[in-house]
Amino acid sequence: MDKFPASRRATNIEYAIRDVVVPARELEKQGKKILKLNIGDPLAYHGFPTPNHMIEAFYKGLKGQQNGYSPSYGLPELREAIAYDESQKINGGWDCKSDDVYVCHGVTEALQIIFAAFLQQDDKVLAPGPHYPPYMAYPQLFEGQTVEYSLNEENGWSIDLEDLESKMDDKVRLIVVINPNNPTGGIADKNHLKKIIDIAGKWPHCAVISDEIYDKINFKGNHYSTASLSDDVPVITLNGVSKVYYAPGWRVGYMAWHDPEKKLSLVRDGAERLLRSRLCASTPAQLGYLAGLQSNKDWMNDYTNKLLEQRDICIKRVQSIDGLKVTKPEGAFYMFIRITDEQWKSNDKGFVLKLLKEEHLLLVHGSGFSHKYGQGHFRIVFLPSPKILNEAFDRISRFLTV
Amino acid sequence: MDKFPASRRATNIEYAIRDVVVPARELEKQGKKILKLNIGDPLAYHGFPTPNHMIEAFYKGLKGQQNGYSPSYGLPELREAIAYDESQKINGGWDCKSDDVYVCHGVTEALQIIFAAFLQQDDKVLAPGPHYPPYMAYPQLFEGQTVEYSLNEENGWSIDLEDLESKMDDKVRLIVVINPNNPTGGIADKNHLKKIIDIAGKWPHCAVISDEIYDKINFKGNHYSTASLSDDVPVITLNGVSKVYYAPGWRVGYMAWHDPEKKLSLVRDGAERLLRSRLCASTPAQLGYLAGLQSNKDWMNDYTNKLLEQRDICIKRVQSIDGLKVTKPEGAFYMFIRITDEQWKSNDKGFVLKLLKEEHLLLVHGSGFSHKYGQGHFRIVFLPSPKILNEAFDRISRFLTV
Numbered sequence: 001m002d003k004f005p006a007s008r009r010a011t012n013i014e015y016a017i018r019d020v021v022v023p024a025r026e027l028e029k030q031g032k033k034i035l036k037l038n039i040g041d042p043l044a045y046h047g048f049p050t051p052n053h054m055i056e057a058f059y060k061g062l063k064g065q066q067n068g069y070s071p072s073y074g075l076p077e078l079r080e081a082i083a084y085d086e087s088q089k090i091n092g093g094w095d096c097k098s099d100d101v102y103v104c105h106g107v108t109e110a111l112q113i114i115f116a117a118f119l120q121q122d123d124k125v126l127a128p129g130p131h132y133p134p135y136m137a138y139p140q141l142f143e144g145q146t147v148e149y150s151l152n153e154e155n156g157w158s159i160d161l162e163d164l165e166s167k168m169d170d171k172v173r174l175i176v177v178i179n180p181n182n183p184t185g186g187i188a189d190k191n192h193l194k195k196i197i198d199i200a201g202k203w204p205h206c207a208v209i210s211d212e213i214y215d216k217i218n219f220k221g222n223h224y225s226t227a228s229l230s231d232d233v234p235v236i237t238l239n240g241v242s243k244v245y246y247a248p249g250w251r252v253g254y255m256a257w258h259d260p261e262k263k264l265s266l267v268r269d270g271a272e273r274l275l276r277s278r279l280c281a282s283t284p285a286q287l288g289y290l291a292g293l294q295s296n297k298d299w300m301n302d303y304t305n306k307l308l309e310q311r312d313i314c315i316k317r318v319q320s321i322d323g324l325k326v327t328k329p330e331g332a333f334y335m336f337i338r339i340t341d342e343q344w345k346s347n348d349k350g351f352v353l354k355l356l357k358e359e360h361l362l363l364v365h366g367s368g369f370s371h372k373y374g375q376g377h378f379r380i381v382f383l384p385s386p387k388i389l390n391e392a393f394d395r396i397s398r399f400l401t402v
Numbered sequence: 403m404d405k406f407p408a409s410r411r412a413t414n415i416e417y418a419i420r421d422v423v424v425p426a427r428e429l430e431k432q433g434k435k436i437l438k439l440n441i442g443d444p445l446a447y448h449g450f451p452t453p454n455h456m457i458e459a460f461y462k463g464l465k466g467q468q469n470g471y472s473p474s475y476g477l478p479e480l481r482e483a484i485a486y487d488e489s490q491k492i493n494g495g496w497d498c499k500s501d502d503v504y505v506c507h508g509v510t511e512a513l514q515i516i517f518a519a520f521l522q523q524d525d526k527v528l529a530p531g532p533h534y535p536p537y538m539a540y541p542q543l544f545e546g547q548t549v550e551y552s553l554n555e556e557n558g559w560s561i562d563l564e565d566l567e568s569k570m571d572d573k574v575r576l577i578v579v580i581n582p583n584n585p586t587g588g589i590a591d592k593n594h595l596k597k598i599i600d601i602a603g604k605w606p607h608c609a610v611i612s613d614e615i616y617d618k619i620n621f622k623g624n625h626y627s628t629a630s631l632s633d634d635v636p637v638i639t640l641n642g643v644s645k646v647y648y649a650p651g652w653r654v655g656y657m658a659w660h661d662p663e664k665k666l667s668l669v670r671d672g673a674e675r676l677l678r679s680r681l682c683a684s685t686p687a688q689l690g691y692l693a694g695l696q697s698n699k700d701w702m703n704d705y706t707n708k709l710l711e712q713r714d715i716c717i718k719r720v721q722s723i724d725g726l727k728v729t730k731p732e733g734a735f736y737m738f739i740r741i742t743d744e745q746w747k748s749n750d751k752g753f754v755l756k757l758l759k760e761e762h763l764l765l766v767h768g769s770g771f772s773h774k775y776g777q778g779h780f781r782i783v784f785l786p787s788p789k790i791l792n793e794a795f796d797r798i799s800r801f802l803t804v
Contacts (some may be wrong), residue, residue, distance in 0.1 A: 004575075004607045004636070007544065007778025008433040010519040013679055028411045032718075050469040059461045062690075067452040067651045068445025105507045105653065108680045116543060137679045141518060143411065173406075205406045234406070249685030251507065266405045277415055278510045278538045282684050283651030288464075325727045334512025356619025 007384025016368030028291040037380040045383040050247045057289030070283040072276045078216040081293040092225030107253040117270035120143035125175040128371030156187030180214040183379040184336040185329020214332040216244040227258035234259040241289040250285040310382045319392035323400045359395035418770030439782040447785040452649045460690030472685040474678045476505025483695040494627030509655040519672035521546035529578040531775030557586030582616040583620035585781040586738040587731020592626040609636040615735040618646040643691040652687040669730045697775040712784045719795035761797035
């Protein structure tokens, strides 16, 4: 049978997480119950519901028949509220205007638009290793490529500036900072962010993407916005309703373009053309997010404190298990654990697959987040309840001590 | 100032509709009230609200905390309901299984994924002229290009098969059928659809996209599904909640892959990789759509009858105005009117801009839907109430008789 050929760009997309999800589904089909610590979705567990006042505002939009298309760049009142939120940050408020904000179908859509507008053949994106997978998958959709810079695990997964700088050349169009980082939970140092801006500024056409989708899940309160530190280098901040407002299934994110010297006017025109061509983000969902931004946010502290307690339970458990080691995450809800066990330290995928098979516990192997910098690790999500987290570590401990 | 360069693919996106929307906004800023017949969104007018049972099902999902990510291909129960709906069509039910259905953030996202998975450098997409603008904008995002085939205005905007066939070559990967058509409202003849399948089948790697997003808005009940007519040539059907379920702002659409001989297995694998990389469509919105699919649809006939009445008012008015001529649309809610007036017949954009300026009525110029095949026309939307439609034609009549 003659098969129709697929495009190179599509077949090149890797999806390492699937390598573990498929065997997990097989086990489920056999009637096994799998304990899952693999999904970065607060709603997949039970302790972090979407706040009711956001749900009711969403519903009010639905009932009020706000079910039509909205402006392609987002509802004006939401863009205004996001701009205000960016400008009022305790650590790093910056001069964000509503015109700088573009509302998207999640950060993944914003990323596609950014890469589509910036990249030409052989252009490069520098992204941290390990990283959230779309940073590797998407640039090559648009003829570009991703080059990883390393993070320093021993020093809180801080950005290795020397390594980053050594990888710069005139093909690098974007440097990506994920802060707090997924999968490590690392928070970038303010001085490191400044230096990244300096590095980008030495090259003629290099901007910075600052993915801050976990910004308010920051246990020491030391997260700093990248955009606030730049007077000239363009910085695009990414954020949305998914993580810190606990509503990922609503699919509303944004990009906010900080470009004091208007260097990006051509790129931005291209991004705006792309935005207009694809209509809009969900209209009533934008009203739910708006309510979140405009209402009291004390509940968010309660959620963060609960996450902090759960993090500490995991840290304690990791420290008590021979064969594991972890750098404490200071943000997000992930932990990127190093396997020091002799048998498994060079085979994280084998470790995860065997653990799944024997203990029915699902984690994600570190090499799924970076072939080069993620190996020898696995990622857990500490969103489940203390009881489930303890059960998970009981299983890991049993597996490693057999 | 040294501007950062934008990608060619982004700057190449044309957005003709903006050429008239920008001057309309200017007039609004000056305090003028503009009568708008330009927006293909039922919710932008007042006679076609989203049905309440769909809103309540959506809300139930929100309240039930179904606010997390859903499977990348869509909620299983929604995929099942869509497959059932495709298989039960009175005119052209086909053997659609839930695995054939992929739920997307509207048909625009489905289109991006299809083109990204199919197209390589210089591949071609054949699309009708005139057409919905993304069919021109998106293929070139992925190194392809769109070639238009003509529609026969004198014969109900039917597909000109001879012209289509003359444009086939081994670079054509996709033939697009928009049925009912936007902007013409034309319904494709069943025999023409069969012949398109035959034409595609003569070439080794050509599939068909059948955009049926307006399928149930069909005044003679003669719409036929393309997929049902093919035993071998792959047909991808597009549809969703936006138009016939009157909820475009919810952003839920789908693509259903009919591929009896599994010719697309490689392309489909690529499309699935793309789908997984971008997470999912709105989770609670999918539940709203599901309620629409599973509930009684008598309300839909009422809506269609109302549209038919409004169409007939417009037809009558057009026929009474010297300088206009129209082929009666048998589906969707658009009318593509030919300007026969000597002064304007070669300048549709000038006509629309001057009408906007003098009569404060906003239409879209035909060349915005195709430089080649749309000129000398304008599109109106007959969703507004009879009173507003009559007022609009009063203004057009006055403008042309001055």
